[in-house]
Amino acid sequence: MSELRDECGVIGIYTTDPAVDIVEETYLSLYALQHRGQVGAGIAVSNDGAITYHKDLGMIPEALPESELARLGNGQIALGHVKYSSGNRPVDHENLAPLVMRYIKGQLALGMNGSITNYHTLRDELNQGAAIFQSNGDTEIIAYLVARARIKTATIEEAVQQAVSQLKGAYALTFMAPHKLIGVRDPMGIRPLCYGKIGSSYVIASESCVFDSMGGEFIRDIEPGEMLVIDSEGVHSYKKDHIEKTAFCIFEYIFFSRPDSVVDGVSVNLSRQRAGRMLAQQHPVEADIVCGVPDCGIESAIGYAMESGIPYATGLIKNKYIGRAFNDRKRNSEYLMRIKLNALKNNVNGKRVIVIDDSIVKGKTSRHIVNLLRQAGAKEVHMRIASPPFKCPCYFTSDSTVKEELIAVTHSVEEICSYIGADSLGFLSVESLRELAKENRLDLCDACFTGNYPLDVSDTSREDKYSKQIENK
Numbered sequence: 098m099s100e101l102r103d104e105c106g107v108i109g110i111y112t113t114d115p116a117v118d119i120v121e122e123t124y125l126s127l128y129a130l131q132h133r134g135q136v137g138a139g140i141a142v143s144n145d146g147a148i149t150y151h152k153d154l155g156m157i158p159e160a161l162p163e164s165e166l167a168r169l170g171n172g173q174i175a176l177g178h179v180k181y182s183s184g185n186r187p188v189d190h191e192n193l194a195p196l197v198m199r200y201i202k203g204q205l206a207l208g209m210n211g212s213i214t215n216y217h218t219l220r221d222e223l224n225q226g227a228a229i230f231q232s233n234g235d236t237e238i239i240a241y242l243v244a245r246a247r248i249k250t251a252t253i254e255e256a257v258q259q260a261v262s263q264l265k266g267a268y269a270l271t272f273m274a275p276h277k278l279i280g281v282r283d284p285m286g287i288r289p290l291c292y293g294k295i296g297s298s299y300v301i302a303s304e305s306c307v308f309d310s311m312g313g314e315f316i317r318d319i320e321p322g323e324m325l326v327i328d329s330e331g332v333h334s335y336k337k338d339h340i341e342k343t344a345f346c347i348f349e350y351i352f353f354s355r356p357d358s359v360v361d362g363v364s365v366n367l368s369r370q371r372a373g374r375m376l377a378q379q380h381p382v383e384a385d386i387v388c389g390v391p392d393c394g395i396e397s398a399i400g401y402a403m404e405s406g407i408p409y410a411t412g413l414i415k416n417k418y419i420g421r422a423f424n425d426r427k428r429n430s431e432y433l434m435r436i437k438l439n440a441l442k443n444n445v446n447g448k449r450v451i452v453i454d455d456s457i458v459k460g461k462t463s464r465h466i467v468n469l470l471r472q473a474g475a476k477e478v479h480m481r482i483a484s485p486p487f488k489c490p491c492y493f494t495s496d497s498t499v500k501e502e503l504i505a506v507t508h509s510v511e512e513i514c515s516y517i518g519a520d521s522l523g524f525l526s527v528e529s530l531r532e533l534a535k536e537n538r539l540d541l542c543d544a545c546f547t548g549n550y551p552l553d554v555s556d557t558s559r560e561d562k563y564s565k566q567i568e569n570k
């Protein structure tokens with residue numbers, strides 16, 4: 098149960114079949130991406146270029162009520178989005194997606210997962226050109242770049258290519274032009290993006306679990322730097338001639354993605370089980386049961402149990418029925434954690450328990466989990482973590498954790514063990530990370546564990562003056 102925030106989730110659907118209820122298809126597909134963002138959700142639909150949309154704060158049922166979906170009507174193209182916050186910028190209504198804009202060529206909608214590392218430079222440049230912003234998010238910067246490029250280009254594809262050539266960072270983008278659906282993945286392939294079909298509709302999505310959950314067909318991952326365009330003539334791919342360096346986010350396997358997704362050829366479920374098996378080899382301990390912290394620790398716990406021969410048992414129960422209020426950082430985190438997780442006394446009372454979690458970021462959640470298990474009667478609690486110590490902030494996701502908050506920066510493993518109150522603590526080694534996703538032919542980003550950032554992050558100021566301007570209004 099990582100203390101990192103999730104990502105965002107994007108989806109785009111294109112159909113030529115008037116019988117398809119595209120809003121309903123987008124709405125249902127979005128549920129498969131709810132784990133990537135629980136702060137807000139939105140859907141935009143294009144009917145021959147006329148865009149209607151609705152977006153709001155909250156999880157999908159709260160943000161997208163039936164009454165608003167009915168108002169959207171039907172169309173040929175739709176974008177869906179689930180949102181977490183972007184960096185230190187607060188989420189308010191203006192920062193929700195899809196972003197819908199009017200410009201010289203009509204209407205355009207955008208969805209994004211990721212983070213632009215040259216946000217401040219681009220925004221300063223646009224401000225010098227008298228740009229007027231409604232939000233403080235990355236998406237609006239990209240919208241401006243596309244609109245500016247489109248004045249001189251013959252097609253929307255060229256404008257999108259010109260705009261993304263100015264971006265640095267990690268991104269998976271969806272664009273809805275009047276008659277085209279476009280998906281773009283960043284040149285290093287840091288963020289995932291794939292496409293497939295649901296019935297007769299073409300779909301671009303953050304994760305392949307969308308296709309399984311909708312009875313659709315996964316076709317393939319969109320490649321690093323690739324732009325995919327879907328229109329009435331079919332699917333068109335625009336790839337870069339040369340990709341210098343790739344850096345897929347290893348944390349997608351550890352935490353961000355759903356276990357039933359296959360990302361860049363690697364099953365997330367299998368990758369987590371491998372982490373558990375390697376943990377059992379690297380940090381064996383005698384115990385009566387192995388349990389996992391829901392959701393992401395479960396598969397690794399199963400892997401640990403398979404490798405060690407120690408029985409797997411459910412030790413912790415997660416409350417699945419919590420909504421937006423529980424993502425509010427201002428709420429008392431002690432209460433939040435109590436409401437989110439509970440120990441299963443029958444299974445842990447009097448036992449030596451190995452508990453597996455995906456990561457330790459600040460340490461408070463782990464301390465709470467150990468305490469819960471002890472209160473439920475566990476005789477010993479041995480914590481194992483399916484990733485290495487988290488030592489550097491991520492500038493390529495929506496998380497806003499700063500270095501000083503990371504417990505592994507200021508504490509040794511022994512000190513962290515003492516802080517969380519466990520009998521022993523073991524992390525997966527950095528050297529094991531490649532093994533988690535060995536079939537992925539892309540190089541991996543492991544910067545949050547090693548500090549080896551694949552991109553220059555010097556422009557990524559944690560002091561966000563544009564957010565302050567909005568907050569101070």
Ligand code: SF4
Pocket residue numbers: 287345346347348349490491492493494542543544545546
């Ligand atoms: S720094 Fe960590 S979380 Fe961020 S992209 Fe790299 S591996 Fe993923």
